[in-house]
Amino acid sequence: MNSFDITASAGDAQSPALIADDSPLLWSALAAASNPRVCVIADNAGRELLPDLVLVDHLLTSGPAAEAVLYVKPSPYYVSDATTTDVLATVDRLRVAPGQEAGRIGRRLWQAMNGGTLMVRTHEFFCAPLPFHDMPADLRAELSGATMTISKGDLNYRRLVGDQLWDATTPFAERVRHFPSPVAALRTLKSDVVVGLDAPVVAGLDTTGEPWRTSGKYGLIQAYAGT
Known part of the structure; x- marks a missing residue:
């Protein structure tokens, strides 16, 4: 998962700033099939x-x-x-x-x-x-x-990982192993539910004092290619 620079990305009003980006895993899984x-x-x-x-x-x-x-x-x-x-x-x-x-x-x-x-x-x-x-x-x-199922949007994300207030650093794979195929989530954060983030990213976002989980300013691409 890529690192994330809060100060460099939080001010971008044009599109959500990615706080997790597993797109290389998504593309490599498709390329290998x-x-x-x-x-x-x-x-x-x-x-x-x-x-x-x-x-x-x-x-x-x-x-x-x-x-x-x-x-x-x-x-x-x-x-x-x-x-x-x-x-x-x-x-x-x-x-x-x-x-x-x-x-x-x-x-x-x-x-x-x-x-x-x-x-x-x-x-x-x-x-x-x-x-x-x-x-x-x-x-x-x-x-x-x-080969891969791509889940779009905030509601589908909550249905995918379970609509509970998980620790944000809970591994994405841990919450989606139940899914019947390899799966990727493309989502703009508009609710409190989120998993799969690196601890420094969470700490940096928490220090901003903003409601980063629900503001719609942040997005993620998370993928699980299966075992």
């Missing part, structure tokens, strides 16, 4: 779904994924939650966007959906008030075939 299959568990629609789709496009074109599965909710658990309708509408909007690159991404995603390399799926469990530890057998079987 033959025909990797990546599952992405989305969170919100709108401007959050856009970068999720750009990530999926990157994984399928410039990145190592041979197949991607985007999981969304069957209906909004919260008003902003992404559904299949949101995905289709967003891709369709990208296809006709005035920017050339946006249009190319939209057309590639559309082709991937029609060609079977991108699948959009849902499951009623994503609207259940339960941690991922308690996911049903059919969904567990689906995800078990993934």
